[in-house]
Amino acid sequence: DLPAFVTELDHHSEAQHAPAADAVTLSSLHSAKGLEWQVVFIVGCSDGLLPLSNADSPDEIEEERRLLYVGMTRAKSYLHLSWARARQPGGRENREFSKFLVTLRDSTGQLVDGLDGDESRGSVHRGSGRARTERKKRGPAMCRTCGKGLVTAPERSLGRCRTCPSTYDPDQFEQLKRWRLRQATEREVPAFVVFTDATLLAIVEQLPASLEQLAAIPGIGPAKLELYGPTLLELLGDPTR
Structure with a gap:
């Protein structure tokens, strides 16, 4: 069925x-x-x-x-x-x-x-005494393609409706998945503990250029931002890495 x-x-x-x-x-x-x-x-x-x-x-x-x-x-x-x-x-x-x-x-x-x-x-x-990065409160998430409100969690992670076309580079997505696998292997944890596929897809679709933009993506909290943020921005800025 x-x-x-x-x-x-x-x-x-x-x-x-x-x-x-x-x-x-x-x-x-x-x-x-x-x-x-x-x-x-x-x-x-x-x-x-x-x-x-x-x-x-x-x-x-x-x-x-x-x-x-x-x-x-x-x-x-x-x-x-x-x-x-x-x-x-x-x-x-x-x-x-x-x-x-x-x-x-x-x-x-x-x-x-x-x-x-x-x-x-x-x-x-x-x-630890370190200040946490506080996220600003925002209104309902809107699809960046059609402007409609986003209902489900995966849609909010991606920043678009599931039915709206994707704009990501498949090669860049695979590059981030390989990087995630290396991180997971080094830390001896499952790959999704580093980032879920939905979060990686949101990263390559939105292409954040700063830590602040990266922190706005659902699934990237203060700890992951501090641990992986700078490296992710380097990867996004240099596709050959």
Whole structure:
């Protein structure tokens, strides 16, 4: 049934980004791939859950570690990690903090408070002191081709209606995909953790010439702007790189 298949593809396309509603989104680490929120809470950060108790082989342990990395990098501004010594109030307190996180350090290189073995202390996370790039509030996104309002998240990422013609250079798009693969390989993360295809397509269509223009593209938060922004602008300015 081709119409039903197309409808299902449209549904998946429209759901690839987190909902923008003023609400709480519950998600598993697996289903959070490709999404991003201002604030992320990851609960249950204890051995047996992170990693799962049935993850025995080195490959399975590394897969669990990568999955946790995906979850932690879904946060644009704030990340909260929590765990409990007991499964329920009054239960046996035999749980331990996840071995993936016991050596978590802040920007100064010091162990984060509450993770150094003193379980009676709360977690106090110190920031880096660097000013964040604040995005200006804008009205409804409009298609740069026909001027209509953009409804779905993929359309807002691209800056145009899905039915409007694309203007990107396919060679430049492939160049950015190769660059993304190199970054993902170096960091040992899936390629979409660096940038999704929709974000890369928006970059080659809009061809930003400054960090400010790059930051205006959905999917590029302050952290990614700082990490990848200058290199992306160099790539866009010199197609031979």
